Amino acid sequence: MTTQPNRPLPPLRHVVRAHGLSASKALGQNFLFDEQLLDRVAAIPGNLDGATVFEVGPGPGGLTRALLRAGARVIAVERDERCLPLLADLADAFDGRLTVVSDDAMAVDANALAGGPYHIVANLPYNVGTALFTRWLEPAAWPPQWLSLTLMFQLEVAERIVAPVGSAAYGRLAVLAQWRAQAKLAMKVHRSAFTPPPKVMSAIVHVTPGDEPPGVSPAMLSKLTEKGFGQRRKMLRQSLKGVPGAIEALDALGIDPTRRAETVSVAEWVALARSLTPAA
Numbered sequence: 001m002t003t004q005p006n007r008p009l010p011p012l013r014h015v016v017r018a019h020g021l022s023a024s025k026a027l028g029q030n031f032l033f034d035e036q037l038l039d040r041v042a043a044i045p046g047n048l049d050g051a052t053v054f055e056v057g058p059g060p061g062g063l064t065r066a067l068l069r070a071g072a073r074v075i076a077v078e079r080d081e082r083c084l085p086l087l088a089d090l091a092d093a094f095d096g097r098l099t100v101v102s103d104d105a106m107a108v109d110a111n112a113l114a115g116g117p118y119h120i121v122a123n124l125p126y127n128v129g130t131a132l133f134t135r136w137l138e139p140a141a142w143p144p145q146w147l148s149l150t151l152m153f154q155l156e157v158a159e160r161i162v163a164p165v166g167s168a169a170y171g172r173l174a175v176l177a178q179w180r181a182q183a184k185l186a187m188k189v190h191r192s193a194f195t196p197p198p199k200v201m202s203a204i205v206h207v208t209p210g211d212e213p214p215g216v217s218p219a220m221l222s223k224l225t226e227k228g229f230g231q232r233r234k235m236l237r238q239s240l241k242g243v244p245g246a247i248e249a250l251d252a253l254g255i256d257p258t259r260r261a262e263t264v265s266v267a268e269w270v271a272l273a274r275s276l277t278p279a280a
Ligand SMILES: C[S@@+](CC[C@H](N)C(=O)[O-])C[C@H]1O[C@@H](n2cnc3c(N)ncnc32)[C@H](O)[C@@H]1O
Pocket: 027, 028, 029, 030, 031, 032, 033, 056, 057, 058, 059, 060, 061, 062, 063, 064, 077, 078, 079, 080, 083, 103, 104, 105, 106, 123, 124, 125, 126, 128
């Protein structure tokens, strides 16, 4: 069910022009104005009617409008104060279903702001996108409080997140995103869809939490992949030699120590981390 605003809203482009809002490169601003495209993005998490959504960087509010039209209650964190009057109009038009937090997304506690289960949907600023994504995937408690992530990245970053073992894009980010979650590329978005158009193509990644393999310390997994992929051209026996017990564990698991990190599957990284995780 869609939920329309209490009054007709002017097209986004008009609103942006009327407020003299020019895109700031420093804030990673590339805006989306195509409402049909934005409705398709807002549909990726599934039915949002009555759901809570945390959005990073609403900017002038294109994606925010689509989320509100889908029936969500939206908590949006925006660092650019110039966007606040536009967003205040939107909050008014959607009868208070939008709460705007004027802050740096790196400094806020999304779990506390949402106060319950929530979806994260964002066209992320490129400068903090990977840092936020990593943070959302690293909580000690699993499943996390968030129900799904629907995030726009530069295509190259999206490909690294969903990369299969053995591919050039496979690395730490893929293992982090895939060891206890499902990550898929939901939609590619052409650079011409943005104002101003960025230099590269974009894509939306959709992530849902999966079961956490038992007996694995996330910190150990992180350390192993950091060492392994930090020297991805080197054999495991070289790149992992600084991790006590790692070479013996490779042997015990039947993982050839002359292999390189990019040939080690997510399941093998998990098995390695488990064998080096002290029993609780
Ligand atoms: C790529 S634009 C997306 C704008 C809008 N959501 C859209 O799709 O058209 C990124 C947005 O994130 C905001 N932003 C950048 N850094 C931020 C930060 N650290 N915390 C919160 N918002 C940030 C920018 O001001 C901008 O509005």
